[in-house]
Amino acid sequence: MMLENGGKKPLNIAVVGGGLVGSLEALYLARRGHNITLYEYREDIRKTPQVKGRSINLALSVRGRRALKDVGLEDIMVKEHGIPMSARMIHRPDGSTYSIPYDARTNQSIYSVGRNYLNSILLKESENYKNVTRNFNHKLVETNLPNGELSFIKTDTKEKVSVKADLIIGADGAFSTVRRAMLKQPLFDFSQQYIEHGYLELCIPPGKDDGFQMPPNYLHIWPRGNFMMIALPNQDCSWTVTLFMPFVNFRSIDSESKLLEFFDKYFPDSVPLIGEKKLIQDYFNGSPSPLITVKCRPYHVSDKALIIGDASHAVVPFYGQGMNAGFEDCTILDQLFKKHSDNLADILPEFSNTRWKDAFAVCDLAMYNYIEMRDLVTRPSYRLRKAMDDMIFWFLPDLWVPLYNSVTFSTMPYSDCVKNRQWQNKVLAVSLMFLGILTFILLCFYRR
Secondary structure: OOOOOOOOOOOEEEEEOOOHHHHHHHHHHHHOOOEEEEEOOOOOHHHOOOOOOOOOEEEEOHHHHHHHHHOOOHHHHHHOOOEEEOEEEEEOOOOOEEEEEOOOOOOOOEEEEEHHHHHHHHHHHHOOOOOEEEEOOEEEEEEEHHHOEEEEEEOOOOOEEEEEOOEEEEOOOOOOHHHHHHOOOOOOEEEEEEEEEEEEEEEEOOOOOOOOOOOOOEEEEEEOOOOEEEEEEOOOOOEEEEEEEEHHHHHHOOOHHHHHHHHHHHOHHHHHHHOHHHHHHHHHHOOOEEEEEEEEEOOEEOOOEEEOOHHHHOOOHHHOOHHHHHHHHHHHHHHHHHHOOOOHHHHHHHHHHHHHHHHHHHHHHHHHHHHHHHOHHHOHHHHHHHHHHHHHHHHOOOOOOOHHHHHHOOOOOHHHHHHHHHHHHHHHHHHHHHHHHHHHHHHHHHHO
């Protein structure tokens, strides 16, 4: 493998968390010639069944694709595995449907990819680097971040393992142990918010011909105001169906008859697709999981520790940007390693100082998109605004990029996506006001 650090002395880096972001970051750093040790609390995901309660498929978009391209894995995920979704397919309560393209101008798509498959591909790729070591069943129990020291317990043997590293990278998820240690550091700001809605995963199996029971190249949505259901296609022609709903609603459905009555009322076209027996089994065998948003800063401790991905900015899943934002963390960090020639004293503070605004922005965007997906998308005002955005984008693509396009199909910083939307809102408001005044003047003129 061609290494990219210019022959400098390699750093010994401990990456805590062998999930999507941690395993990708290990690849980026290995390509720069550093010695990487990956520590994962769970067993090797390639040898275990799907973890219940974790979404089994994700939406891959431009930011994530760019990161995968950097490590040579984009084609595998997009061309060989991912299922393109070019539009939302909206399911009305009466069972009728209509589609809303994501990008009517250039027909770009997001891709449904399997979480386990992608994680497995990243881990498998790391085996091509002699400077990457993978340790599974390692639970982080003690930290001394300013000194670069970690202690783990092997969950299978109960043996204690002590580690000292030049750099610790915490990619250990929304409930990060590395971030918890950062709470002890002066001036570390942290907030978390649980929303009132939880989620429960169901499944539409393949049809009798082993094919898809619904058109596959769409993200299917059943918006119902205060709750919704979505479905993403899987490689085996099944669908991962996720019901998002307030916990109080989940608790109220406590019998098979109430469940069937609820689905017959709000999602009638889904019942024959799932099957009554399977619906009852999947619903009552599972339990709704909570959704959390995490904001914090700074992301580093001196030149010894850094958190990325959900550990630094956990988002609710409604913009499909959790994985993509985490992958973008890895891309930005790689750019900083190149810019500062692997000097951690410059890299880590710059990452913290520049990334937090975009991390906060994507957290807020994800919350907004939930309201859009479950409620606004059904309103005429939403469809009118989208039509106006698409029309202006068609004629002025360099000037007017709709919010969803800028977030999903570009690498524009998330905070700039928000500012761009605010500017567009002002332009439209002024234009409509001017049009209204002009119309009033013309009416007055012709009545004279």
